[in-house]
Amino acid sequence: MEQPKNNFQTYKYPGKGAVEFAKELVDGMSREEAASIIKKINEGAYIDRSDRRVKRCSHCGYFYRDKTKPNNSRTCCKECKIDLDTFNRKKKKADQELLNPTKKAELRYVWWLEYPYWVNEKEMLKWSWKYEAPYPTDAIAIMTAKKQEKEDLGGSRKKSTENY
Ligand SMILES: [Zn+2]
Incomplete structure (x- = not known):
């Protein structure tokens, strides 16, 4: 089975969109059933790879369903997007300072x-x-x-x- 790539070094809580996506998949299940399924979802199981709207959030790293019309989101929710943007801005600034010490x-x-x-x-x-x-x-x-x-x-x- 294909192993999902996980570049996330530290544990992050799933964002709102990721939680919603997992909820949809475990709808109607018992808590025990849902718990093991949610774990497997994050490992990449139960994911319909042909579904182009199912993506991994660039920030929290969990799967979510892209609900934007153009299907071009990279994060599962607003909070993840804000955090990712902040991170990228900081990274860009650090990179620039590294490249242009003059x-x-x-x-x-x-x-x-x-x-x-x-x-x-x-x-x-x-x-x-x-x-x-x-x-x-x-x-x-x-x-x-x-x-x-x-x-x-x-x-x-x-x-x-x-x-x-
Ligand atoms: Zn997220």
């Missing part, structure tokens, strides 16, 4: 604080010759401009409330 290098010089500092000494030695003069002065110029902007905004806001 992005992190932008954080070489923390110039936006009042007292700018280098993230570490190595970065300082590597880059300071390049930016020694322009970087910090630019930063100060930007900060002064921003501060001025804020004060201007605050001033005009004060004025307008006084008019009311």
Whole structure:
């Protein structure tokens, strides 16, 4: 008999759709009968392989019946979909950071604080010759401009409330 592939390392509870699917199959059975059948269902028994709507949930890993019209769901229920999407998003982010470590290098010089500092000494030695003069002065110029902007905004806001 074909063994179902199980890539799921940790035990997950079946999602709502998977429970519903199993329920349909054991409808009318005693609890004992149902328990052994449910176990076998998860092992891939009693599954009609020609039924294209019967699928394994990509998140909880249990079988379920796809009830979406285009038959294109990958998870048995909304909760599983949300969890899977969250997992994929996290994975994608981690992969990207792994593939593009250069992005992190932008954080070489923390110039936006009042007292700018280098993230570490190595970065300082590597880059300071390049930016020694322009970087910090630019930063100060930007900060002064921003501060001025804020004060201007605050001033005009004060004025307008006084008019009311
Ligand atoms: Zn599921």
